[in-house]
Amino acid sequence: MTDYGHDLVFGTFHTPTNRDPQAPVRLARLAESAGLDLVTFQDHPYQPAFLDTWTLLSWVAAQTERVTVAGNVLNLPLRPPSVLARAVASLDLLSGGRAALGLGAGGFWDPIVGMGGTRLTPGESVDALDEALDVIRGLWDTSERRGLRVDGKHHRVEGAKRGPAPAHDVPIWLGALKPRMLRLIGRKADGWLPSLAYLKDGDLQRGHAIIDEAAAAAGRHPAEVRRLLNVQGALAPSRQGFLQGPVEQWVEELSTLALADGIGTFVLATDDPDTVQVFGQEIAPAVREAVARERATTGTAPAATRRGERAITLRRPGIDYAAVPAALATTAVEPGDRAYDTVRHNYLRSGAPGLVLRPGSAAEVAEAVTWARSQDVPLGVRSGGHGISGRSTNDGGIVVDLGRLDGIDVVDEAARRVRIGAGATWGRVAETLAPRGWAISSGDYGGVGVGGLTTAGGVGFLGRTYGLTIDHVVAAEVVTADGRVVRAAADENPDLFWGLRGAGGNLGVVTWVEIEAMELGNEQGSVVFSQMTLDATDVAGVLERWGGVVESAPRELTSFLILSPGRRGRLADGSDDQGPVAQLMTVWAGDDTDAAVEQLERLATAGPLLGHQAYLLPYSGVVQAGDKHHAGGGDPAVRSGLVEHLDAATAQAFAKLALSGEAYFLQVRATGGAGNDVEAGATAYAHRHQNFLLSAMSSSQERLDAAWDSVMEPHVDGLYLSFDTDTRPERLTDAFPEPTLARLREVKRDWDPDNVFRANFPVPPAGPQG
Known part of the structure; x- marks a missing residue:
């Protein structure tokens, strides 16, 4: 008896006929509507009566919403692994994590050679598949910065750039029967995908034994390899053979395959719509129920725990x-x-x-x-x-x-209200809204997640026009500390709604927000984006002059300044090393290029101009979609402070910090404008009179704290908690000045009295009422 405890998966295996090109697509959609999990197609690239399987998989993924799609199995000799890796990852990204890779070493060598493939012996084909797995896995592994090198006999890559990474951990299933292939599955693959019609009595158990032994030798648990099976059958009023009979017979026999023969995925080979429907709506649920009932009796542990x-x-x-x-x-x-x-x-x-x-x-x-x-x-x-x-x-x-909660939907066209999942990124939001000429101010990088920014503040490139991102949040769905799912808005849980906008990480898990987008005033959603470089030898002077221009500019202009302090000493050729440089990133919220140029020319007077480029482009081109995969980046210490003006004293203090050598990255963001139209008590973010946000980054929290506290503390008024790693208790009133803090502690007491959410600049709950 073999049961690996896998959650049961049910799918279909269709012929990719091109006689009626939409027929296999209709079958795939039927499989999804019938409740099945997986749709697969044969892959015989040399067969002129078939659609190309990869093209078909892409089309089917676009025509469905839930099912996983895969080749059953893809012909490796005619599909180079490096190209296949990128194709699979791309389909997985486009489909939201619905691609799987069924792969075969090749078997019909005459037509393969006829299509330009290279004839291999059985042993060579296994070696080629082994090398291909290294290529595919290596290109998907974007955690490694260096180019991929695989020095194989059949498949070689020499420094190939990695990526894209798939949206999820794409499983690789191998179609195999012989021992050497089975050992490869145990060592490297995620699943064994044979066809029942090709198996003899005892082949399943013999195959499991070989795979399990190879898996254990490679340090893997046997349950890490899913066991799939292509099956054929016919529905009939009475029993006429294996899987040839009524629904009850199918349920009995498939349940036995799961419980006694280790099968976790059943893939039914059929092109009959009625069979697909019965398989999904009647057979699959009954098999799941029967297997779950038996496992509860025997105490079989789920594969996920092994x-x-x-x-x-x-x-x-x-x-x-x-x-x-x-x-x-x-x-x-x-x-x-x-x-x-x-x-x-x-x-x-x-x-x-x-x-x-x-x-x-x-x-x-x-x-x-x-x-x-x-x-x-x-x-x-x-x-x-x-x-x-x-x-x-x-x-x-x-x-x-929350990365899977990434939906973006317009829920009210007239009010420009958009519901956005907390796991979406702002680059994708900008792309979605651009065709309508809408935008939401959202930081300066498209890879930022929606959930974090919409609960902290949101000092973005459109901020002086639009205000903070949180100022336009009109509702949110929240999971509370006690596991409830509630809605927060001005008319529903208003105290929670108040606290979410500025201190949301302390109060619950936001799963989606509804935000009112701004209209940019042109159909393309275009803005003017400027990148300007100034000589900042006179650091304080550049800061003061730039700040003065920004404050006096129309609200359409928002500018960020990055200060590179430069390095001391001389270069190898004896020349002076580069001195301080200020890089300005500025957005004019609209397509009025004449007005934008006028203000950009004023910004250029802040210091000697070293370079300037400006573009008219959609806002989505400014906040471009970024990669969700992160690999860490040095664990920096960060301090932040808000100021009303970049006056002479404040500019000199920030210049002193920049030239001290204690910070390797310094930034000033223009805030204020529309954000300061909001009353200080309207949200948990209470900093409504300051016009600039200053931040500095260092390799040492201790040294940065000492430098910041002595140089900047006398000049700053508050902090921006997303840009600060100093969480000493005395900093709490910098983040949440009174009376905001007192009210926030009361909200915390009501919604998270046990302080479950304490990782994000912890706010202690108020004491019991009364």
Whole structure:
């Protein structure tokens, strides 16, 4: 008896006929509507009666919403692995994580050679497939910066650039029967995909034994290899043979294959619509129920809890891995998993969480929060993972990753109201809104996640026109500390709604927000984007003059200044090293180029001009989509401060900090404008009179704190919590000045009295009422 405990998956295997090109597409859509999980197609590129399988898979993915698509199996000799890797990753990204890779070594060599392929012996074809797996996995692994090199006999790559990374951990299933291929599956693949029609009595168990032995030798648990099976059959009123009979017979025989023969995925080879419908609506649910009932009796552990020895060794204390809720276990990532390096870090912060949960709905987020509360480890919440503060990851704790909650939908065209999932990135939001001529001010980088920015503030490139991002949030869905899913708006849970806008990370997990977009006044959503470089030898003077121009400019202009302090000493040729340089990134919110040029010319008077480029382009071209994959970035210390004006004293202080050598990156962002039209008490972000946000980055928190406290503290008035890694208790009133802090502590008491959400600039709950 063999049962690997895999959650059961049901799919279909169709002929990609081109006689009626839409016929296989209709079958795929029918499979999805019938509740099936997977749609696959044969791949015989030399067969002129067939559609090209890869083209068909792409078309089907675009015509469906939920099912996973795969070749069954793709012909490796006619599909170079480096190109195939990028094709699969691209389809996975475009479909939202719905691609799987079924791969075969090739078998029909005459037509393969006829199509230009190279004839291989059986042994050579296995070697070629082995090398291909290294190429494919290597190109998907974007955590490694160096180019990929695979020095194979059949497949070679020499410094190929890696990427793109797929949207999810794409499984690779191999179609195989012979022992050498089975051993390869045990060592490197994610699934075994044979066809029942080609198997003899005992072949399944013999195959399992070979795979399991090879997996154990490679440090893997046998359950890490999913066992799939292509099956054929026919529905009939009475029993006429294996899978030839009524629904009850199918349920009995498929259940036996799952419980006694280790099959976790059943793929039905059929082009009959009625059979597809019955298989999805009647047979699959009944088999799931029967198998679940038997497993409950025998106590079979889910495959998701049975990882390789390396993964088990790397598990962290304080987490009950065996008790991860079933709905979360299938997508969870832990140390030792192949996907771990893609989810452990954030943009600038290295992380080593003990478990990353990746819920796909608000209900699953609630389940994740409830379960995480029962574990004795820190809890982090990540939307895009870009946060400079680094609070969305941790060491040894649990991270709830909201990346799958990335929908973007216009819910009210007239009001320009957009509902955005917390896991979406601002680059994608900008792309979605651009055709309408709309935009939402959202920082300066498209890879930033929606959830973090819309709960902290949002000092963006359109800020002086639009205000802070939070100023246009009109509703949010929130998972609370006690696992409820609630809506927050001005007319529903108004105290929570107030607190979410500025201190949201302290109050719950936001799963979506509704935001009112701004209209840019032109059909293309175009803005003027300027990149200007100034000689900043006179650091204080440049800062003061630039600040004066920004404050006096029309609100359409928002400008950010990055200060590069320069290096001391001389270059090897004896010439002076480069001195301080100021880089200005400026946006004029609209397509009035004459007005924009007039203000940009004023900015250029802040210091000697070294270079300037300006463009008229959609806002989506300014905030371009960024990669969600992060690899850490030096774990910097960061301090921030808000000021009303860049007057002489403030500019001189910031110049002194810049020239001290204690900070390697300094930035000033223009805020104010429309953001200061909002009353200080309207949101938990209370800084409504300042016009500039200053920040500095260093390799040492201790040294930066000392330099900042002595040089900048007398001049700043408040801080921006997303740009600050100094969380000493005395900094709390800098983030939330009174009376905001007192009210926020009361909201915290009402919604998170046990301080579950304490990783994001922790706010202590107020004491009990009365």
